[in-house]
Amino acid sequence: MIKIKIILLSLSFPILIVAQDLSVLYKLNKNGAETGFYRLDIYRDNSVFYESNYCENNLAVKSDLIISKQNKKSDTIYLLDKIDGASIYSQKSFLLNWKILDEKKNIAGYKSHKAEFFYKDEKWIAWFTNDLPFQDGPFIFKGLPGLILIIENENYRFELVEISKYKTFCDININNRKEISYEKYESIFKNISEKNTNLINSISNLNLDLEIDLKSTKDKVNTTNILREILYR
CATH class of the missing domain: 2.50.20 (outer membrane lipoprotein receptor (LolB), chain A)
Known part of the structure; x- marks a missing residue:
């Protein structure tokens, strides 16, 4: 423990x-x-x-x-x-x-x-x-x-x-961490989340028979960002 x-x-x-x-x-x-x-x-x-x-x-x-x-x-x-x-x-x-x-x-x-x-x-x-x-x-x-x-x-x-x-x-x-404003912090991760979602949707629309991999990738992205998702949804 x-x-x-x-x-x-x-x-x-x-x-x-x-x-x-x-x-x-x-x-x-x-x-x-x-x-x-x-x-x-x-x-x-x-x-x-x-x-x-x-x-x-x-x-x-x-x-x-x-x-x-x-x-x-x-x-x-x-x-x-x-x-x-x-x-x-x-x-x-x-x-x-x-x-x-x-x-x-x-x-x-x-x-x-x-x-x-x-x-x-x-x-x-x-x-x-x-x-x-x-x-x-x-x-x-x-x-x-x-x-x-x-x-x-x-x-x-x-x-x-x-x-x-x-x-x-x-x-x-955390001595070397850089401070940023909450507004900037929120904006950065909103942009990252939107880009990931848009990329997954764009690949999905190409019909390349990658649905299993795409589902796994989408689940991973959603799980990774879930705390941030609750924070600034």
């Missing part, structure tokens, strides 16, 4: 504390199909969300996007990513206006409460537990009075798989 320790040497970043409190593994589904597993490592002052095998085997990593959140009352989220092999980071304030509802249920042995909010005009439903007093959750989601176990909308679903503690580290040095 592996946990991440991010070494932040740039003064532009807040310092991440090494002492970890909890590590949570989530499964991500898109339209009912499993797309991958992601881990949320929660530290005393910060948390880090990343693809579960990020440090186990970089060759198998589908997403280079790492999300760092502050556990204090801060809406700023740091996005660590790569563009054509170049390491970059960006930051953005995400204000999540949660509405806690009366409905309750048991999830994996935890008493859970229902909540909802709208992100880019899409309603997300979350189930969180006060039994684990960490105001955090998968992806950019945080701010409820407890840990988010499940959160979903019509297309995507993050679901708890396991909760554990680790004693080993995976060091990620």
Whole structure:
């Protein structure tokens, strides 16, 4: 089992504390199909969300996007990513206006409460537990009075798989990352996504009997970009 320790040497970043409190593994589904597993490592002052095998085997990593959140009352989220092999980071304030509802249920042995909010005009439903007093959750989601176990909308679903503690580290040095504005970051990956889609559609229209390879390629592109897809769809 592996946990991440991010070494932040740039003064532009807040310092991440090494002492970890909890590590949570989530499964991500898109339209009912499993797309991958992601881990949320929660530290005393910060948390880090990343693809579960990020440090186990970089060759198998589908997403280079790492999300760092502050556990204090801060809406700023740091996005660590790569563009054509170049390491970059960006930051953005995400204000999540949660509405806690009366409905309750048991999830994996935890008493859970229902909540909802709208992100880019899409309603997300979350189930969180006060039994684990960490105001955090998968992806950019945080701010409820407890840990988010499940959160979903019509297309995507993050679901708890396991909760554990680790004693080993995976060091990620981001000292050489270049900062870019969130607007530029969003624009770059939107353009990349559109170009990939247009290329696949253009080849498909040539009727070259490549449907199997094209399907595999399209699935790979969609899986690789899924976190970014949710982020700026």
